[in-house]
Amino acid sequence: MIDLVEALRFSNEVADDAGRVALRHFRKPLAVELKADETPVTLVDREIEALVRTRIAHSYPEHGIFGEEEAPTNIENSFVWVIDPIDGTKSFVTGHPLFGGLMALLQDGEPCLGQIDMPATGERWSGVSGGQSTLNGAPCTTSDCRDLASAYVYTTDPMLFAGSKQVVFQMLKEKARLLRFGGDCYNYALLASGFCDLVVETGLEPYDFLPVVQVVRGAGGVITDWNGNSLGLGSSGDVLAAATPELHTQLLEKLQTSQATEAA
Secondary structure (H helix, E strand, O other): OOOHHHHHHHHHHHHHHHHHHHHHHOOOOOOEEEOOOOOEEEHHHHHHHHHHHHHHHHHOOOOEEEEOOOOOEOOOOOEEEEEEEEEOHHHHHOOOOOOEEEEEEEEOOEEEEEEEEEOOOOEEEEEEOOOOOEEOOEEOOOOOOOOHHHOEEEEOOHHHOOHHHHHHHHHHHHHOOEEEEOOOOHHHHHHHOOOOOEEEEOOOOHHHHHHHHHHHHHOOOEEEEOOOOOOOOOOOOOEEEEOOHHHHHHHHHHHHHHHHHHHO
16 A cells, blocks of 8 residues: 555655756756657657656655656556656657646556646646645636537547547547647646546557656546547557546547547
8 A cells, every 4th residue: 555645745855856956957058859759859858757757766665666767667566656747748848837746656557646736837737546646735616518519629639530530530629619739737727627528549558647646537537448438558658638527428439439420
């Protein structure tokens, strides 16, 4: 067992330190490299992940770690931390403030703690199993939107909806009340605070989505893959987060109908 109150206190302390590192380099000259998948990475990403890994290894030496910049360690263990040192590196290197630091704790593969920290805006969303999600310590809740025609929808990058998935983007464009782009992890934070109603993403990695799961759930939302399955380390990276169960169910049906039509 683990004390989630203590684990959240720990993640807050680590986020404080990681955020200070990020802000020390934000809007300063940076050396940017391209990884094999053509996504950017900086020494700041690596410095922050090294810091977080060191802190986890000291406080929870028996836990596994799954991060973006280094190889996984001990992920067969019951408890695994998932970390993204800078979610939104493209934003970070271009001076845009909507980059975040992400942490999750998994228990037997299921997120039991999640955190979205936004160093440049001074906002932090947190959630633990059985508790209410918070923004800077104050409770936050999703909206009561139940229909796509009334929904404010976010996706990070419409260009990721390639090939057969283009029909999904077109469906959102035609059916939603409003469709906006950009944001990365901030989209889920806005969902948890009731400012948008739906987030639909594709092509994500576990460190992109697992830290936001408990934040969304604890605020009253629903988050799964596009088939309605729970998210885990082996998930596809197609993510659907909705403010209400009704909106989530409606979108699952529309996703499946759109893809079936495209396949036919």
